[in-house]
Amino acid sequence: MTISYNWLCEYLPVQPSPEELSVILTAIGLEVESLEQFESIKGSLEGLVIGEVLTVDRHPNADKLQLTTVNTGNGTPLRIVCGAPNVAAGQKVVVAPIGATIYPVTGEPLTMKKAKIRGEESEGMICAEDEIGLGSSHAGIMVLDAALQPGTPARNVFNPVQDWVYEIGLTPNRMDAMSHIGVARDVCAYFNNLENTSGYQVKLPALLELPKADAPLTIAVMVENTTACPRYSGISITGVQTAPSPDWLRNKLLAIGVRPINNIVDITNFILHETGQPLHAFDADAIAKGEVIVKNLPAGTPFVTLDEKERKLDAADLMICDGNGEGMCIAGVFGGLHSGVTEQTRNIFLESACFSPASIRPTSFRHGLRTDAATRFEKGVDISGTLFALQRAAALICELASGRVASPVTDVYPQPKPRTEVRVTWAYIKKLSGKEYGTQKVQHILRSLGFEILETDSEGLRVSVPYSKPDISIPADIVEEIMRIDGLDNIEIPAQVLITPSITARPDREAVREKIAGYLAANGFHEIFTNSITNSKYFPPEVLERTVKMINNLSADLDVMRPSMLETGLESIAYNLNRRNEDLLFFEFGKTYALAGDNKYGETEHLSLYLTGRKRPESWLYQAAPVDFYYLKGYVGNILAQLGIRELQWAEAETAGLQHAWQIKVRGQQLVVLGAVAPEKLKQFDIRQPVWFADINWQAVLAALPKKDNFYSEIPKFPAVRRDLALVLDKKVRFADVEATARAVKSPLLQHINLFDVFESEKLGANKQSYAVSFTFQDIRKTLTDKEIDTVMDKLVKAFETQLQAQIRK
Known part of the structure; x- marks a missing residue:
């Protein structure tokens, strides 16, 4: 503001x-x-004075220059070289003497110095209007009123604001x-x-009697939707003359960054910023049948707004229509092209209304029209102020645009709004503010703000809220008003602060998240935050059936709550790839959304990883290698290991948008899905290099966390023993099956299982492959014997042979 x-x-x-x-x-x-x-006026004409040209002679060394002497009121005339063709003796002019700074309309400021121009000394400048910011003309110097006295400061003549x-x-x-x-x-x-007084009151502008027109111009007003428009006021003014506004009005608007247009529009903008009440002026001659109807039009109705764009209306858009039912204005948001004030307008109908925030805000966002009027209506305006703003604007239009009032004020207000009443206790004021306010001080502050004290007692008070504060409805709002007027700085900070230590539930969600975010950031990942609202075009119909759709979407490209983390992350990747950032490691904590029944919605928290490009920059020491599934798998495994989640179960998965996808389960609960982004999904985002994606169900991960912390354990004193096996298996058998079979033996001595070689050959048989697997055994209490290890190995071999039909290569 x-x-x-x-x-x-x-x-x-x-x-x-x-x-x-x-x-x-x-x-x-x-x-x-x-x-x-x-x-x-830039510089406010500081240092410039009025001068009188005494003499004008031809410059001896230049045909287009003149030698002048100018009286600036200080006793000694100034010698000034001037190139203006209209300079003449006896003129009163604006002079910039040595030391003064001028601010041209275009170009940089210039400080006057003593100079020689073609061999002749010059002690300043006789100014044209564009050279000092007074206009755009450079045809010659400014020639002023002959009655002005030399030496008068120029600012006293032009009165810059x-x-x-x-x-x-x-x-x-x-x-x-x-x-x-x-x-x-x-x-x-x-x-x-x-x-501690009541003497300070706002000086409201007086409402003078308005000049009356000779002939009446009556505009009938009908409000069909009184919920969206609880009050509508208007007045007709005839004989207006559209013209530029006077300087005082233009300067007020320019000071607050509003561009002046013409006197009618400028007056409505002036009233908006003076009172907070938006107004709208219609060309009365364009109102068919002399009727204004406030109603909703059918969905899909075309309407051309002031910016010459055709918009399709929604059934919920409130419209100001004429007697034919044609839209003239989107109520409280934006005017129409064919009903606004133009240079040819002579009669206007001035509107001052109160529109419901619940109606204005969706309409404003739906059409992307964030106007000053809409931002005020969507927060609520003073419903009691429509008439004051209307009469104030009408008076200015009559004064500045030669208008005459041609109708009585129309005020459609079928159900006057009662003032909100709020009760607040003294104890609550102290509890919320932390300060003991005197009861008289509280009442004094509230009265100064326009509240009416309805009753007081030993417990508290009940107040009536002024219409100018539509946001106040609960006791906390009253306390806020008291605190801010008395001054937040006046609330003393106690010498002691008594608190009760909080107990954090285990696991501490924020601590866990911070730990993993720190791990990823330390390994070169960048955290991204993408929009939870995304484009429905990314998803097939079967997904959209369960997707949460936006009712009042901001744009056509942001119309659903994301059902998947993949698409918004791919938007970020595409953005970076288009700017030659090709090696990307991203992670994001976010939520997905889905329908969970009638009027019920589900949210799921995720941690997503996105990898594309190379593992490390190109170097003479290393060959550039692209990221791959195993690179992604390593980070996923490390994240779960950081959290103490063990006994992972791997299985192939089918997931929309991914190919060669795998899932990780713990105790039957799926925690992670990871794989390569499918080519058709990459094509959707115009991405031409492989992208690897891991979606971690963060809620499931938190539920799977160990109940106890992982404490330090002593490094074993006794040596580990490794044994290797070469297993000939069918090609459809995965290493995950081998690992699961070995774990099923449930030997406490088996610590690690590792696949260190895969061999394929026709000698092994059709559709056969060989896995070279190492098994590490260890007992933290003693050194293992061969017999103990052989016993476990025999069990493993038997399990592989019976469950996987494995052959042991000798």
Whole structure:
């Protein structure tokens, strides 16, 4: 929110300095993020003076230059070389003497110095309007009123506006401060509390009697949807003349970053930032049948907005229509192309309404129209302020655009809104604020903010909330108002803070996540955060049947909650590959979403790994090798090992979007799916190099964590023994089957199983292969004997022969 210091002070009974006001605003919860000076003319003509040209002679060394002497009121005329064709003796001009700085409309600032131009000394410059920021003309020097006195500061003649502009970081609930009057109301409350008085009141502009038109222009108003539009006010004004706004209005808007357009539009923008009430002006002659109807149109109805784009309306979009039922404006959001004010407009219908936030916000996002009006309506406006803003704007239109009021004020308000009532106890105020406020101080602060005290007792008080604060509805809101006006800095910090140590549930989810994130980051992975809302086009129909769809999606490309982590990660990979970042290791903690029944939804937490490119940069020492399944498998295995998860069960899997996929289970529960991203999925994202993906079900991993910590265990004192076997097996038998069979023997002496060679040959037989497997045995209590090892090996051989039909190569 942008606030002008000069503008704000018009409503204040006192005028603190810009710096003091900045401190006050921050103290009452309107945090000032920046304070910058605004100048209607850059440099504000500082150092420039009015001069009188005494003499003009031809320059001896240049045909297009003149030698002048100029009286600037300091007693000694200045010698100035001038190239303007219109310079003449007796003229009153703007002079930039030595030391003054000018700020041209284009180009860099220039500080005047004594100079020689073609051999003749020059002690300054006689200025054209574009050279000092007063206009764009460079046809010649400015010739001023002959009555001006030499030596008069130029700023006293042109009166450039200087202002200070505050950028306030408003929280979404502070709709009441989205205007200059709203901020002034808070500042007055601050001074009332500071000085324990009620003397500081906002100086509201007076509403004068409006000039009446000779002929009436009646526009009938009908509101069909009173839920979306609880109040609609309007007035007709005839004989308006669209023209540029006066300087005072233009400068007010420019100071807060609003571009002036014409007097009608500028007045509506001025009222918006003065009162917080959005207005809209219609060309009354374009309103068919002289009727304004507030209603919804059928879904798919085309409507052309002011930006000349045709939009398809939703059935929930509230529209301002004419007597033929044709849309003229998307209510509270954006005007239509054919009903707005133009240079030819002579009669207008001025609208001041209150629209429901629940109606405006979805419409604004649905069409991508984030206007000033929409951002105010979606937070709630002061429903009691529509008439004041309407009459204030009508008065300005009559004053600045020669308008005449041609109708009484129309005010459709079928169900007047009751004021919200809130009860809060003294004990709750102390508990939430941490400060003991006096009961009189609390009432004084609330009255200064416009609250009405309905009743008080020994327990607390009940208040009626002003319409200007539609966000206040619960006791905590009342406490916030008291605290910020009294000053958050005035709440003492106690000398002692008593706390009860918290007990963290085991496992500590955050600690586990931080541990794994640290491990991955230390191994070259980069953490990414992708959008949980994604594009439905990525998924086949059978997946979309279980997908959570957005009702009010921000765009056509963001319309579903992601059912899979793969697609949003591939978007990040494609983005990087398109920028020649080709070696990528990404990880992401995120959630997927799915329908879990009627009006029920499920969320699943994931840790996903994405690998593509090379394992290490190209080097003279190492050949560049691409990442592969085993590279991904190693990281997945290490993550599970870091968490103390053992006895992994590997099995092939079929997963959408992956090929050659495997799954890892622990005690029958699937924890991980990993594999290569399928070519058709890569093509969807225009990715031309292999990508490997692992999806770790983080909720299942947390559930599988050991109940006890992994404590240090002493390094065994007794040696381990290795035995090797060469097993001839059918090609369809996987090493995972060999490992599972060996573990099924359940020998406490068997510590490790490792596949160190795979051999295939016709000599082994058709569809046969040989696995060379090592078995490591160890007993932490003693040295193993050959007999003990042979006993276990015999059991293993027998299991392999009977369960896997293995042949033992001798």
